[in-house]
Amino acid sequence: MSQDLKELFESNRRWSQEAQARTPDFFSRLLQQQVPQYLWIGCADSRVPANEILGLLPGDVFVHRNVANVVVHSDLNALSVMQYAIDMLQVRHVMVVGHYGCGGVMAALQNRRIGLADNWIRHVQDVRNKHRPWIDGMPDEEMRMRALCELNVLEQSLNVCETTIVQDAWQRGQQVVVHGWVYGLHNGLLEDLRITAAAVDDVMPAYGSALAALKERFDAEWNN
Ligand code: CO
Secondary structure, rough: OOOHHHHHHHHHHHHHHHHHHHHOOOHHHHHHHOOOOOEEEEEEEOOOHHHHHHOOOOOOOOEEEOOOOOOOOOOHHHHHHHHHHHHHHHOOOOEEEEEOOOOHHHHHHHHOOOOOOOHHHHHHHHHHHHHHHHHOOOOOHHOOOOOOOOHHHHHHHHHHHHHHHHHHHHOOOOOEHHOOOOHEOOOEEEEEOOOOOOOOHHHHHHHHHHHHHHHHHHHHHHOO
């Protein structure tokens, strides 16, 4: 690897040429405007790139990523992305996408100190604490880990629904659907955790049924 990362610029040139070979006006069209339909809120993990997983091109998905796909009501960064995506770009769908094997979730579960991020991961520990008796009752760490990855998606999706940005959008009749998904590093597949909400009145029923379905699935797994 060269110090000035020449190989990355070469790879970038190839990508640009290929994109233009496929669609000659590809970049000139994107230059006009972006009209993404989706806002993806995912983990910063290098193995979970939004566009690539969805098979979408530049211009198709607005993206916010952080450690463990956390949505905090005082996080100006995430809120700014959401506000721009929903109010200005008018995205139709917001998906919170967690993934199994998430290092941030694992650190939260195991109280592992990793540095500054401990303070960020506290938010995932809040999720763990909220569901603690159930999680602690599980037979092994691998299952606890998978469960917390999914629970974190549900709680962060709920946080998205409760932001003033989504609440206001729904209030004025704007069509925005919030989703909670989980991604498998082992198979490259997305799974819908069915906390889908499209209106204020959807939120708690969607959360309740998604949580019940999640627990039922894990309970069935360890009672077998
Ligand atoms: Co992660």
